[in-house]
Amino acid sequence: MLLNTRDAADYLGLSSSTLEHWRTTEPMRGPAFVRLGHQVRYRQSDLDEYVNSSVVEAA
Numbered sequence: 707m708l709l710n711t712r713d714a715a716d717y718l719g720l721s722s723s724t725l726e727h728w729r730t731t732e733p734m735r736g737p738a739f740v741r742l743g744h745q746v747r748y749r750q751s752d753l754d755e756y757v758n759s760s761v762v763e764a765a
């Protein structure tokens with residue numbers, strides 16, 4: 707399933723501008739994305755992977 711930036715941001719509880727900022731700054735931050743021509747899409751599996759990799763364990 708491919709999500710546009712707005713839907714991906716809603717899924718993560720972030721703003722669209724946050725995702726846009728993350729993918730346009732160096733070094734790139736945030737979840738992996740797919741570029742289809744001029745369009746950007748996010749795979750739900752990549753969003754889930756990003757969330758899982760961001761877990762901080764309590765000491």
